Amino acid sequence: MSEPVDQPATAAANERARPEIVYRWDLDKTYVQTDFSSVRGLLRAATEKAENKRVVPGMRALLTGLSRRHQARIIVVSGSPTQMRPKIERMFALHGVRCDRLVLKDFVGRVTKLRSVRAQVPYKLAAHLDTRAWLLERNADVDEICFGDDAEVDALIYCLYTDIVARRIDATRLRGLLSHCGAYDDEVRHILSSLAKLPRQDPVRRVFIHLDTRSPPSRYHTYQGRVTATFNALQIVLSLHQDGLAGPVEVTAVAEALVRDFRVDAHGLAGSIEDATRRGLCSADTAERVVAEILPHTDAAQAGFDARFADRVVRRLRQAPPVAPAGEPEPLAYEELFDAEHRFASARKMARKAASRVPGFRDFLESERE
Amino acid sequence: MAHQPTIVIDTYGGNSAPDAILTAAAKQSLSGKAQLLLVGDAAELQRRLASLSYDPMRLRIVGAPAPYPRHTGDALAATQAARAALPIALDLLTDGEGDVLVTAAPPAVAWELSCDMLKPIAAGVPPALASVVPTLPRSSGDDPFALVLDVSGTPSHESESLVAFAAMGAAYARVVSGVRQPQVSLLSTGLGLDDGPPAVVAAHRVLKKASDFQFVGNMRAVDIPRGYADVVVSDGFTGHAVRGLLEGLTDLTIDAARYAWKSKVTWRAGLRLLSPGVGMLKRVSEFKEYGGSPLLGLEKLVLVANPDSSETALANAIALAGKCARRGLSTEVAKQLDATQELWQGGTS
Structure with a gap:
């Protein structure tokens, strides 16, 4: 082989x-x-x-x-x-x-x-x-x-x-x-x-x-x-920052690259951080520190992530509901997972083809209105 | 992705809230054309969002304290939820965080709260709720819809308001439908200069002098679907009645088609043969598929979608909101209202 x-x-x-x-x-x-x-x-x-x-x-x-x-x-x-x-x-x-x-x-x-x-x-x-x-x-x-x-x-x-x-x-x-x-x-x-x-x-x-x-x-x-x-590199670096594997330098580098090379604005950065916090990728404390202490002092400020914007994001992070801790992982059913992954890939391929299809007349007629 | 419009979305509105609007917003976030701020129960939205494809760089959540109504179609619960969430959404507009609001809340509540919390775009100009109606092809462009305003149900308006509505409607047709010289008409009982109530007669005399748009005179309700104008102006009560009648006729047509489908095999076969055409007809005539009715005349635009709106219609409303913001509809409306003021200074003779 x-x-x-x-x-x-x-x-x-x-x-x-x-x-x-x-x-x-x-x-x-x-x-x-x-x-x-x-x-x-x-x-x-x-x-x-x-x-x-x-x-x-x-x-x-x-x-x-x-x-x-x-x-x-x-x-x-x-x-x-x-x-x-x-x-x-x-x-x-x-x-x-x-x-x-x-x-x-x-x-x-x-x-x-x-x-x-x-x-x-x-x-x-x-x-x-x-x-x-x-x-x-x-x-x-x-x-x-x-x-x-x-x-x-x-x-x-x-x-x-x-x-x-x-x-x-x-x-x-x-x-x-x-x-x-x-x-x-x-x-x-x-x-x-x-x-x-x-x-x-x-x-x-x-x-x-x-x-x-x-x-x-x-x-x-x-x-x-x-x-x-x-969803993106910023969410990864936030999670690594939380785990102590990335420092402010790495967080800054990723945020600045997104702003400078990919024209991500302040809303884009904030949306990613808020989403990461809601999904438990990082704690609200870590997110708050990044938002208040790191990003306003980087190139992100030129994209609108200034101190005023950061204050607003911090307020939203504090309102976010707490994330439930993950339970103990159980053994995975790999055969089923493998089949499910293949079904997902096939379904995605079919969905892409169907996306261009006009909604069917038959579906419309056979649906009952409430 | 810099300088994109920010669309505030009320996730409590609509009889299938929050699923339909959330799915529509998630889909629109992937188009990358606007920033979306969802106002709703953050924990609940996140739970549902996890099973959708979305882009967190273009979709954010602003928490609201109200729970989602348990039973769809519960009018009281829908009104209570709208009263709790809409002020938060409207605050985002007044704070400058958002450019446009999309809501499928009960239209009367959306109208009342929007008019309370947002400043008028020009002093003394009342807001107008506009609605699009399908017409036969018009000479002015490809848009299959004409705009009728005001359809808010407000009992009566002065002639000044009708003239302002004409200006706002013309601005909308220019910005959204891309008609350079929109044809504007007044809804009345007859085509003559003196037909109709005094406010309509007085507005007619002023609008005759308009040069930024083409005033084509009065129009009867029967002529609206014939496509004689891009913008049809009426007082809120009449406009509301006209829209209700058109919606009822559309429902009747759809019910008749369903009846025919179920009644006879031969009719079913005939409908099957006609299906592409009937499908197209349904897409242009079904009010629940249009998207949103723009609420014009306020400092920020509000799009009020039908509470029965499908996911597709809500996605259309979000896309329309983005288009309006990107093309500067509010600025164009203000400019057109300024120009119309000069018509009054020229007298009404």
């Missing part, structure tokens, strides 16, 4: 000692804006230059900030083909992002296994386990924060990775699960042998899913609070 093609992206990667945290990223739709729904989009993704790659608003500032923090490592696992490596590495270099490990998918090696070309679960799970082993060669136990998006099954993959490393799922169940997700026998064998080399740990502290395709946040309620659904 073709294993994930994994190699250090920078020479300095191995020299970094004892990182406290690892940021595990997906690439397409999480960091880079890509359109895989059309042939044109695919061609564009394959041919455009590194300097022309469009980044998800605010993510460049976020990832750059995280990669600059001491004792942090960045691992990127992407479904993009290995041929894209020079472009992706150049893009990260241009963005000032230090990528310690970049794993890409070897499509040529999978040409005889068509199911493997499309299937994400076996490929990414193997890549996550291999990079975990690579990390453990350098450190005993490292916490991880994972970043993905709602276009594919990133949430499921990250949760499954967490559960198998923590040995909450045994080998027999994992074998059945991988078969259900379309894995070939050699892929299953590879995953099980990689897992056997890892000690039992519970490293994943949070899984962020960027709602790139604007899925409703409730789509991730079935993950029992293990997944943090976010």
Whole structure:
């Protein structure tokens, strides 16, 4: 079988000692804006230059900030083909992002296994386990924060990775699960042998899913609070700030990037913060501090986020109803989740087609008026 | 996304509140054309919002203390909720946070509170509730709707008010329908200069001199759907009655089609063949699908949607509110009212 093609992206990667945290990223739709729904989009993704790659608003500032923090490592696992490596590495270099490990998918090696070309679960799970082993060669136990998006099954993959490393799922169940997700026998064998080399740990502290395709946040309620659904980079950095993993510098950088590069105004910033608070991504206290003490002193002030505006937002945050604490997570029914994710993807495709359809006359006539 | 209009949305209004308006607002937030401020029970809205696609950068919630009425169609509960929430929504307009308000509250309550809390756009000019009605194609443009104002039910107006309504209607037709020289008419009993009550006769004499819009004289109610004018001016009581009659006729047509559908197989087959045309007819004639009736003449625009409005109609109302704000309807109305003042200075002979 073709294993994930994994190699250090920078020479300095191995020299970094004892990182406290690892940021595990997906690439397409999480960091880079890509359109895989059309042939044109695919061609564009394959041919455009590194300097022309469009980044998800605010993510460049976020990832750059995280990669600059001491004792942090960045691992990127992407479904993009290995041929894209020079472009992706150049893009990260241009963005000032230090990528310690970049794993890409070897499509040529999978040409005889068509199911493997499309299937994400076996490929990414193997890549996550291999990079975990690579990390453990350098450190005993490292916490991880994972970043993905709602276009594919990133949430499921990250949760499954967490559960198998923590040995909450045994080998027999994992074998059945991988078969259900379309894995070939050699892929299953590879995953099980990689897992056997890892000690039992519970490293994943949070899984962020960027709602790139604007899925409703409730789509991730079935993950029992293990997944943090976010609409934009500001919500992610607020949550990291709450957890002590991002400071005012990172919050400022993301907010300023949104204002400067993506023309987000004060209402846009405030709306994101209020939404994050209402959904429990950060506490009202953290949000208040960011609103009152950080944003009015940044470029956001030029977009209308001045002290007066901040006062108004703080008043609203204080009126917001308290968020109920999340209950203890229960074991996930992965087979059902996998089927549900596929049903959701099909329904979304059909909804897009139906959106242009004129409401039917028959529906109108057969509906009873009250 | 800088300099987008801010639309305040009352989520208590309408017989299917807050679901229909919330779904419409969530959908509109994805269009990225305006900032939306939802006034409502924050915890309840957030709970329902979680199952919708929306963009938090364009959709914010302003908490209101009132709970949502439990039973749809409970007029008393709807009125109480409107009286609790609308002042908060209107405050957002007077504070300068919002540019336009969209509400599906009972129209009488929306009218009363808006007129109480918002200043008139010009001294001495009463506000007017306008309504769009479908017409045959008009020479002035593609908009299939003409504007009738005032339809508020206010018993009578002086000639000065009728002239002001003509100016406001012309401004609306110019800004929203894109008609450069709108055709304006007075609703009366006959076409002659002296037909109709004294206020209409006096207003006719003044409007004849208008140059910013084309005054086409009097019009009878029967001529409204024929598309003889872009704007039809009447006093509030008459306008209300005319709109009610047109809504009743539309309901009758729809009921007749439903009856035919259920009565005979051959009629059903005929309707099936006609379905694209009948569907189109329904979309232009169904008042519940239009969106909102603009309340003109106040410092900020209020769009009053039918309480029975569907999600589509409410989405249309929000889109219309954005269009009005982006194109500066309030400024255009004030400008047109100023110009009309000069007509009075020229005398009424």
